[in-house]
Amino acid sequence: MALHDILFLHADPELFAEYDRRFGDRYEGHSRTHLPSRFVELYEAAKNGGRTRTEYIDYQSIDVLLSLQRPHTAHPAEMSFYLVGQAKELLFKLVYEEVSAARLALVVDEADNASWNLRRAATALDLLARTWDVLATISPAEFNAFREQLGSASGIDSYMYRMLEFALGRKSDSMARRHAEVPGVAESVYRELHRSSVYDEALGLLHRRGLLTDGAEAGEWHPDALRQAWVRVYEAHGPSSDLFRLGETLMDLAHAFSRWRSLHLLLVERTIGNKHGTGGTTGVDWLRRSADHRFFPELWEARSILPMGAPLW
Numbered sequence: 001m002a003l004h005d006i007l008f009l010h011a012d013p014e015l016f017a018e019y020d021r022r023f024g025d026r027y028e029g030h031s032r033t034h035l036p037s038r039f040v041e042l043y044e045a046a047k048n049g050g051r052t053r054t055e056y057i058d059y060q061s062i063d064v065l066l067s068l069q070r071p072h073t074a075h076p077a078e079m080s081f082y083l084v085g086q087a088k089e090l091l092f093k094l095v096y097e098e099v100s101a102a103r104l105a106l107v108v109d110e111a112d113n114a115s116w117n118l119r120r121a122a123t124a125l126d127l128l129a130r131t132w133d134v135l136a137t138i139s140p141a142e143f144n145a146f147r148e149q150l151g152s153a154s155g156i157d158s159y160m161y162r163m164l165e166f167a168l169g170r171k172s173d174s175m176a177r178r179h180a181e182v183p184g185v186a187e188s189v190y191r192e193l194h195r196s197s198v199y200d201e202a203l204g205l206l207h208r209r210g211l212l213t214d215g216a217e218a219g220e221w222h223p224d225a226l227r228q229a230w231v232r233v234y235e236a237h238g239p240s241s242d243l244f245r246l247g248e249t250l251m252d253l254a255h256a257f258s259r260w261r262s263l264h265l266l267l268v269e270r271t272i273g274n275k276h277g278t279g280g281t282t283g284v285d286w287l288r289r290s291a292d293h294r295f296f297p298e299l300w301e302a303r304s305i306l307p308m309g310a311p312l313w
């Protein structure tokens, strides 16, 4: 069993004592909170008379999940950085799945079912936005202790994040290209790049319901027509309308996403200041521009042109 094998977070002091007895001399350089997973497995198996799994473990592959924490250094703060990064990826996937389900519901004219999925997506994004608080407990010096080991790895290459952006309608050839050479990933990223977004499908529904009537040029809606369509929704429809609820739930999602970006920017500024990013950008300046982006822009812009006075509903 090589010591650089999968490392496992475990709290049982008996386990450490046993490990020390057997491999104490090979322990050097490793955090005392981590042990090779194979060792833990065999130890648990011996203790349980050969039974190594429960239905709980099987149901969510907990053992596999907990064997995937492999920080590259022994610096204690790296485990938090690593785990939060993994947790964010899982949550991006959850948001992506819900957005995909909403897109499908819109294709078949089920606005309320779409809003139901979007509501869950927005709530998961709120949770994602709060995870920055955990990273804010890592001081700049703690982060610098292991930052070099990250090499050129950066969240900018999160393909789950990128697919989510594409599914929401922020398509970018240049961002897709970053994954073009990655087998097993490129296909999914490019499929999402070329698919209609959840916003495209929402606009399709507005069109079929008679709220978006003119302004299509070469298969693209004119932004004026889109702004007017949302103004019509807000003026003529209240909370009892499925289109009103769709508009406001899309807004909840866009709002939560923008909050995630702004809090990321703030966290990065407090942690690395004006240093360049590991992904090759200028860092905070680049993130500031990215934080200005809004999903479903005409929904935001409709706010500026909604007339004063009581609505019609």
Ligand code: HEM
Binding pocket: 084, 085, 088, 089, 135, 143, 154, 155, 156, 157, 158, 161, 264, 267, 268, 271, 272, 276, 277, 278, 279, 280, 281, 282, 283, 284, 286, 287, 290
């Ligand atoms: C101390 C922690 C972090 C710092 C200092 C940091 C810093 C940065 C910087 C400087 C960038 C710009 C790209 C670059 O040049 O690297 C970036 C982009 C990005 N980061 Fe982070 N980051 C941190 C944690 C995270 C975590 C945990 C995630 C979650 C997966 C994440 C997700 C992203 C994403 C998705 C982008 C691309 C944003 C976009 O395309 O608009 N970051 N980060």
Ligand SMILES: N[C@@H](CC(=O)c1ccccc1NC=O)C(=O)O
Binding pocket: 084, 085, 086, 147, 150, 153, 154, 155, 156, 272, 276, 277, 278, 279
């Ligand atoms: N771009 C960051 C590093 C970063 O975000 C990162 C690096 C390696 C693995 C994951 C990362 N971010 C998300 O989890 C930096 O410039 O320090």
